[in-house]
Amino acid sequence: GAVVSQHPSRVICKSGTSVKIECRSLDFQATTMFWYRQFPKKSLMLMATSNEGSKATYEQGVEKDKFLINHASLTLSTLTVTSAHPEDSSFYICSARDGGGGNTIYFGEGSWLTVV
Amino acid sequence: KQEVTQIPAALSVPEGENLVLNCSFTDSAIYNLQWFRQDPGKGLTSLLLIQSSQREQTSGRLNASLDKSSGRSTLYIAASQPGDSATYLCAVLNYGQNFVFGPGTRLSVLP
Numbered sequence: 001g002a003v004v005s006q007h008p009s010r011v012i013c014k015s016g017t018s019v020k021i022e023c024r025s026l027d028f029q030a031t032t033m034f035w036y037r038q039f040p041k042k043s044l045m046l047m048a049t050s051n052e053g054s055k056a057t058y059e060q061g062v063e064k065d066k067f068l069i070n071h072a073s074l075t076l077s078t079l080t081v082t083s084a085h086p087e088d089s090s091f092y093i094c095s096a097r098d099g100g101g102g103n104t105i106y107f108g109e110g111s112w113l114t115v116v
Numbered sequence: 117k118q119e120v121t122q123i124p125a126a127l128s129v130p131e132g133e134n135l136v137l138n139c140s141f142t143d144s145a146i147y148n149l150q151w152f153r154q155d156p157g158k159g160l161t162s163l164l165l166i167q168s169s170q171r172e173q174t175s176g177r178l179n180a181s182l183d184k185s186s187g188r189s190t191l192y193i194a195a196s197q198p199g200d201s202a203t204y205l206c207a208v209l210n211y212g213q214n215f216v217f218g219p220g221t222r223l224s225v226l227p
Contacts, residue, residue, distance in 0.1 A: 009159070034214050043120075043205065044217040093160060095215065105209065107152075110159035 003027060004096050006108030013084055013115055021079045021111045023094035029074035031099035035067075038091040047092075050077050084115040118143040120208050122218035129196055130226050137191040137221045139206030144184045151180050151191050152205040154220070160205070164191070196225045 003026040013019045023033055032051050036044040048064070050056040050071035058064045068080040077096075081088055093110035097103055119142045129135055139149070151163040164173045164180040166189065172181040179192040193200060206218040 006159075036215075036217075043219040044207075044215075046214050046216075049214060103147075105215065107160050107162065112157065 004030075004094065004106045004108040006094055006111055008111060009109060010112045011114070013113070015085055015115055016083055018080055018082045019084055019113060021081075021092055021094075021113070023077045023079070023096065023108050025075045025096045025098070025106070028096075028098040029100060030077070030096035031074065032097040033071055033077040034095045034097075034105075035069060035077075035079050036093045036095070038093070044093065047079075081113065084113070086115045089113055089115045118146075118208055118210055118216045120206060120216050120218035122204075122206055122221050124221060125219065126222040126224075128224040128226065131196060131198060133196050133225075134192070134194050135196055135223075137193070137204050137206075137223070139189040139191070139208075139218055141187045141189075141208045141216075143208075143210060144187050145210060146184060147209045147211050149180075149182055149189050150207045150209070150215070151178075151189075152207060154203045154205060156202075163204075193223075196223075198225045198227045201225050 005024045007022045035047045037047050038044045047062045048056040048058045050069050052071050052074050056069035071077040094108045095105050097105050121140045123138045148167045150165045152160045166173050166182045177194040182189045201224050203220040203222050205220045207215040209215050
């Protein structure tokens with residue numbers, strides 16, 4: 001079945017550095033990808049929606065200069081957390097819409113980011 | 117704007133009990149509803165997906181029902197086991213939109 005691969009699953013970075021998380025659709029073309037973030041004991045919240053080849057649409061309150069999203073191909077979207085701070089430590093998860101498969105949305109396994 | 121709530125927020129039961137987790141949503145024009153499981157420090161595991169035209173889905177000891185008109189879904193877990201301990205998330209997808217997640221129910225099954 002369709003699979004969305006997210007990498008890395010866990011990452012630790014130093015405060016002030018940038019970290020990139022990749023989201024790949026392995027056997028389908030993802031016309032749209034979504035990035036979510038989960039704070040402790042909270043529900044997953046949508047950060048941004050990205051369509052291949054165009055700029056991402058960010059949800060209110062999400063800093064687009066801090067959370068850079070690139071969707072350069074139909075199988076890859078990246079989320080870069082720039083100048084990371086400890087408060088950026090969270091669980092980040094992507095999902096991808098299979099445009100040719102009934103618009104089914106598949107989720108990645110998520111990435112745990114810890115900023116020290 | 118779609119809003120999803122889940123009741124209870126936390127649940128602790130002895131092993132072997134049957135239990136029901138509840139999910140409510142405000143906008144009934146949904147495309148589908150999905151139940152996920154999340155273990156501490158882990159990603160999401162999809163449990164059951166119910167399309168808007170369906171009333172329920174079953175997988176093993178899990179049964180999820182959907183009542184669109186009332187904006188409700190329930191996840192029924194039969195004969196609970198300690199391995200079922202996790203956070204259970206309900207997520208609703210509306211046409212042309214993204215998933216909206218509920219806050220989750222933290223389940224603890226005691227041996």
